[in-house]
Structure formats: structure tokens, C-alpha cells
Amino acid sequence: MKYLLVLLTLSLFTQTNMKEIYRFTTQTKVNEWRIVNDGVMGGISKSSLVLSDSGHGQFSGQVSLANNGGFASIQLNKTIKLMDENKFIVLRVKGDGKAYEFRLKGKISQSESYVHQFNTTGEWENIKLPLNEFYPQFFGRKLNIPNFNFKSIEQLSFLIANKQEEDFKLLIDWIGLE
Template identity: 40%
Template sequence: MPENNYAAVSLMDFSDPACAAKWHAINDGVMGGQSRGGPHVIDGQLHFTGCISLANNGGFASIRARQQHHDLSSADSVLLRVKGDGRSYQFRLYTSAHVGSSRIAYATTFKSIDNAWLELRLGFSQLKPTIRGRTLSGPAFNPAGVEEIGFLLADKSEGDFHLCIDWIKTI
């Protein structure tokens, strides 16, 4: 295995079962959809599982950890260790940035490989400001004020999903 040339700092470790209380689901039911999904911490890993439904103009499931207070200004990337199901997921960071009453998500997409662990480096430069699936022209991501961390599945494909997150670090 090649040697990594960076020092990673733990941002979220799921070995503490109390970590599960920080995570909650936001699914398309908020708009009348029928998708379901949610977080579970099992054996020190975060599992994001559920089923996407396209009924009633639905099609997304997400999880977020709220009340985070991270100054990531000394980092340039997030490092994730994930095992998925072959679907494409979004990793999302949230700051205090809003458009009207809607919170902006700074998101990037990654493709999982079915039943294989991946270590992914997601650069802050990859994060795009989005609201409800629409990419915005700004404001720029402020790594000094991360308030929420999240994952979203909105790949327009019906069916069960499962993403396992071993850890989240910054580098």
C-alpha cells in the first residue's frame, strides 16, 4: 500500500454510540415524496440506509449531523472511508450561508463501488453551493464555520440503498 503524504485529523468518529444522536434524516417526505432513509451507528460505523421512491415527485433521502462547530480553515480537503452499493452519493457541508430562509449546502458527488471500501479525498475546491438540487454561483464555501455535515442520495433511481461511513477526517 502506498504511503500517504498527509496528516489527517478526525472530524467524526463513530466509535462512540452517542454519535448517533447527532444524526437525523431529511427525506423527500418534506415535499410529499415517499422515499425513506436514515442513520444508524452499528459497530463504530455510520450506516445510511433506506429506499428511494420516485412517487409523488420524490427521489431523495439524506442525513445530517447538526450543531457541529468546526473551523476547517487549516485543511483543504475532507477524507472519507466509505463502503457503498455502487450508487452516487453527495457529501455536504453547511455553514451559516442562506438564500432567503434556505440553508446552502456545499456539495460534491462521489461514486461508491458495490461492497468495496474506498478512501476518498474530497477537496474543498470541489464543493459547489446548492439549494434543492440547483447549483448556485455563490457564496463561496467558508471552511471556518462548518455547522452541519451530511450525505444525500438523489440519483433518480428507485430502490434500496446502503452507504457505510467508517470515518470522516480533514486533511
């Protein structure tokens, strides 16, 4: 069964010109990801990133609205060169039926993040997010500047902020470019 899954995954990458940019495995060092919750502004939301028994990243926790909070996130600083043919970020995830955001920064030093929301179904799924639809946001406010148009990515993030108190769990297999 394990070999069948590997062949199926390789087939997917071959057929769609997919370039894997990050994959969780049982060897992943999750401490290369940074947890950033609403505690940076006084909130008390809690989250963690651990490896599941099968080697997937498990981003989970509790979002609290107390003290003007309301979000939890994980961030990875990683430089990824983009080619003209790269049009999509593709996520292989298994969520809990909740909405999440995937965020990019073209430069780590920039204050704004480029955001694309996605919904999960509770099943494993591949979610395609068009790069040109990632919109700029700063402290939850959409900015009136162009959408993502950089030649590289220097930071990747997952965030949950649904304006409600909730437990959450998002399993992450891999992140790709198409």
C-alpha cells in the same frame, strides 16, 4: 487483528496530517444525526441511520420517485473550525456501488448547501473531496455564487438522489480533514 487495524489507522492519520472530525463507534449516539428525506416536499422515500455490529454508521433505505420525491439524507450539526492548510474532506466509507453526495454548510442558517458528489465501489475506501470544489446548491439547482469558502463548517450531510427508485446502503467509518 483489531490492534493491527488501530495501528494502521493511526499511521494513516500521522502520515497525512489527517484531522478526524467525526468517527462512528459502538458508543456513537446516532440520534445526534437528523434524517431528512423527501417527505419534506411530499415524497415517500425512507431511510435510517443505525450502528452496525462493528460500530460503523449504516445509512440505508429506499429512494422513491413517487409524489415528486427522490432523495434521502442524514445531517449532523457540528462546528468545525477550518485552518488554511485544510484542503480536503476525507471520507472512510463502504458503499454499494452507487453515487452519493457529501454536503457542507458554513452556517446552519444559510439556505444553500455546498455539494460534492462521490461514487462508491462496494469496498472500504478513503475518498478525498477538495473543499474548494464543493459547489452551492438549493433544492437541486446549482447556484451562481462562489464555491465553499468559509472559515468553519456548521453542518455535515450525506445524501442520495440519483433520479431513480433504489435501495441503498452506505457504511461510514469516519470523516476527516486534510
